[in-house]
Amino acid sequence: MKQGIHPEYRPVVFRDQSAGYAFLTRSTVTSERTVQWEDGHVYPVVDVDVSSASHPFYTGRMRTLDTAGRVERFKRRYGND
Template identity: 45%
Template sequence: MQKEIHPQDYRLVAFKDMSNEEVFITKSTANSKETIDVDGTEYPLIKLEISRTSHPFYTGQTKLIDTAGRIDKFKNKYKKFKK
């Protein structure tokens, strides 16, 4: 293993899943300008769109997200082929 290529400034960081507001704390070197107070202690905050608490693979639940009506466009386009 090469020496002196790995970061040395590991610290506790709060990661917040924005889809379900779940917060978990782990060691990281990620930088952040935002902070969050968890149980009276202030941690740097990293916001996530999806994490283990909201990802369908881990939760076993599927979530349908209709972005810009894509599903409706698809259904309308192929409606004539439906029997």
């Protein structure tokens, strides 16, 4: 790798406040805010709108559409008799 052209890769806490969920990972994202993590170290924190703890697909609250009913209704309305 070339020296001096890559952003700093360091531990960062991502926090989903709507779900009360946070996780520590490594990233190049920057943040002025910090938080003290469970291990006692202080890390930059980034607040996110959606995470796996609040996304409907991962929580099982996803709504499924009745596509078969829509197709049948379309065929009834516009299909050849």
